[in-house]
Amino acid sequence: MTSKRVGRQTIALAHPPSVVSFANIGSKFEGEGPLGAYFDEVCEDSFFGEKTWEKAESAMQKKVLRRALERASLRPEELDYIFAGDLLNQCIGSSFGLREFGIPFYGLYGACSTMGESLSLAALLIDGGFARLAAAMTSSHFCTAERQYRMPVPYGSQRTPTAQWTATAAGCTVLAEEGPGPYVTHVTCGRIVDKGITDANNMGAAMAPAAYDTLSVFFRDTGTGPRDFDLILTGDLGELGHGIVRDFFARDGVDLGETFQDCGLLLYDREGQDMHAGASGCGCSASVLNGYLLPGMRQGKWQRILFAPTGALLSPTSSFQGESVPGICHAVCLSRERDCTPQEHK
Amino acid sequence: MTSKRVGRQTIALAHPPSVVSFANIGSKFEGEGPLGAYFDEVCEDSFFGEKTWEKAESAMQKKVLRRALERASLRPEELDYIFAGDLLNQCIGSSFGLREFGIPFYGLYGACSTMGESLSLAALLIDGGFARLAAAMTSSHFCTAERQYRMPVPYGSQRTPTAQWTATAAGCTVLAEEGPGPYVTHVTCGRIVDKGITDANNMGAAMAPAAYDTLSVFFRDTGTGPRDFDLILTGDLGELGHGIVRDFFARDGVDLGETFQDCGLLLYDREGQDMHAGASGCGCSASVLNGYLLPGMRQGKWQRILFAPTGALLSPTSSFQGESVPGICHAVCLSRERDCTPQEHK
Numbered sequence: 001m002t003s004k005r006v007g008r009q010t011i012a013l014a015h016p017p018s019v020v021s022f023a024n025i026g027s028k029f030e031g032e033g034p035l036g037a038y039f040d041e042v043c044e045d046s047f048f049g050e051k052t053w054e055k056a057e058s059a060m061q062k063k064v065l066r067r068a069l070e071r072a073s074l075r076p077e078e079l080d081y082i083f084a085g086d087l088l089n090q091c092i093g094s095s096f097g098l099r100e101f102g103i104p105f106y107g108l109y110g111a112c113s114t115m116g117e118s119l120s121l122a123a124l125l126i127d128g129g130f131a132r133l134a135a136a137m138t139s140s141h142f143c144t145a146e147r148q149y150r151m152p153v154p155y156g157s158q159r160t161p162t163a164q165w166t167a168t169a170a171g172c173t174v175l176a177e178e179g180p181g182p183y184v185t186h187v188t189c190g191r192i193v194d195k196g197i198t199d200a201n202n203m204g205a206a207m208a209p210a211a212y213d214t215l216s217v218f219f220r221d222t223g224t225g226p227r228d229f230d231l232i233l234t235g236d237l238g239e240l241g242h243g244i245v246r247d248f249f250a251r252d253g254v255d256l257g258e259t260f261q262d263c264g265l266l267l268y269d270r271e272g273q274d275m276h277a278g279a280s281g282c283g284c285s286a287s288v289l290n291g292y293l294l295p296g297m298r299q300g301k302w303q304r305i306l307f308a309p310t311g312a313l314l315s316p317t318s319s320f321q322g323e324s325v326p327g328i329c330h331a332v333c334l335s336r337e338r339d340c341t342p343q344e345h346k
Numbered sequence: 347m348t349s350k351r352v353g354r355q356t357i358a359l360a361h362p363p364s365v366v367s368f369a370n371i372g373s374k375f376e377g378e379g380p381l382g383a384y385f386d387e388v389c390e391d392s393f394f395g396e397k398t399w400e401k402a403e404s405a406m407q408k409k410v411l412r413r414a415l416e417r418a419s420l421r422p423e424e425l426d427y428i429f430a431g432d433l434l435n436q437c438i439g440s441s442f443g444l445r446e447f448g449i450p451f452y453g454l455y456g457a458c459s460t461m462g463e464s465l466s467l468a469a470l471l472i473d474g475g476f477a478r479l480a481a482a483m484t485s486s487h488f489c490t491a492e493r494q495y496r497m498p499v500p501y502g503s504q505r506t507p508t509a510q511w512t513a514t515a516a517g518c519t520v521l522a523e524e525g526p527g528p529y530v531t532h533v534t535c536g537r538i539v540d541k542g543i544t545d546a547n548n549m550g551a552a553m554a555p556a557a558y559d560t561l562s563v564f565f566r567d568t569g570t571g572p573r574d575f576d577l578i579l580t581g582d583l584g585e586l587g588h589g590i591v592r593d594f595f596a597r598d599g600v601d602l603g604e605t606f607q608d609c610g611l612l613l614y615d616r617e618g619q620d621m622h623a624g625a626s627g628c629g630c631s632a633s634v635l636n637g638y639l640l641p642g643m644r645q646g647k648w649q650r651i652l653f654a655p656t657g658a659l660l661s662p663t664s665s666f667q668g669e670s671v672p673g674i675c676h677a678v679c680l681s682r683e684r685d686c687t688p689q690e691h692k
Binding site: 004052055081089090091095098099120121127129130189193194311313314315323 | 350351355357397398400401426427431433434435436437438441442444445448449450451452453454455456457463466467470471473474475476477535536537538539540657659660661662663664667669672674
């Protein structure tokens, strides 16, 4: 067992599982953003043909799983597991979106870290010999998130400058024992970190300490540093949270450099699209990973990516009760080459 | 890999992880019920010394983890993972209850199947060589569940005869590579099953098809039948759901017999305590497992238990939008002897 565990929190996978398929979907604003060309499907209708936004979010999960399966010529019954979750109360985006497939299902709640959590668990179960094929997926929807966490969209509430825009998007990755890559070489399970921030309109700042914690642990556990990766990506810290993580590392004498980016800063044109601090939501990092990063790795654009989405583990109720915002960050290391562990590059 | 996977959905663990500690906690009604003597702690105050019921639910999780760690003389930093979730929106019972421990955390949403889901994933990660020690836990609270799913408690709404009573309780199991048992020998990951039932006040009936599906799969995958187990326990189907599962099996010519029980029917004196169809909530099966079943197995009362809690994957929003209630059931086989697989008993 000790051969697999590296340091306190990181697993170096003995036989890194391969990405065998992926798909993403977005809506109007995602299609109009700088990554618009990297979406498999852009649906201008925020209802995705359904009667409610919650049903629309389920429809996104259904579509994105179906597309990922089709792309690899897989039937649903070939998948051993789905790991999925979303931001909706009781994760109904996932349960209603995936109920018709009949695939063994482990439901997750990791808030906006769900793409990292689902990918981690899918990779672990495959590497452990418990599955041949497993899907990892999640979604978010601007309108379902607004009315659940903030105000119903038709109220037209003014947003604070630190606010982020919940992506209307979903993404799905299918992993297998064997395949053309990229490969999941390492996973780091995050701890809950709460530094007492209570502003639910500044979730990037609340989640930044969790990102710093998990990335620091990853570098320490694996003996690597920022320069060992072509990209280090948080999920949806936005402008403020991203800057805070950079500052934290700078205090430690570590320059994260230009390779340190955030899916929430890539998804929209913040000026042109008036998106304030950037994108957020489970669907942000999921759609960026499954439309932009994984295809880019296959094309040779990046050799090694450290993908580390963060989640804010609050609810409207906890905020009303004066609680601070706990954060979590799950990191997944993706590599084009299976046998090329970060240590070997040092 | 094929040596570990049995049939479509079941994993026979190569080196079954051992239960090394457990703890439960309940409140007034749980303490007054027939299993009252099987609680480690009964707190008469439904606030557990906190200012809100949500904070009380977090306090239960904190207390129950602390007690399980103490019982095995473990420090939090010795745990490699916690798998936890609850019924509250965004699972704040778990995130706020566990934030101070600094233990790597994978958040789950399996509704009332969470004790089965968390136990399954903890066992798989240990058997796969990714962890030495992992905790599985969950909670529920009558007052937080009522105001979130139904009506605020002070309204005093009348309950339907099919309604169940959400247990105010929590339970935690700690698993390890080695130990005195009981051992987790098999896990079966459930599929989402939705037979179109829309009555959110009859969740036992909505979840019964999922229990039937997973139990049938388990028996088929392992080549066992009801008589190979000393107890077959669903989590919180209550009187109606429990009867439906028995009827489904009877139609297949299978008599589940007296060993088929339901944690929701064990926890309260339904007549004396006026609990209608029985107990429900994640904390129901979690507290029965960790206070009554695991100690009973250690004392030799039962050799082999099939523990199969079910979850109703609905939300108030999905019900308001006319949706039916999807269910899921995750099964875990617990045995006093490590090398004694059900097949060998046939």
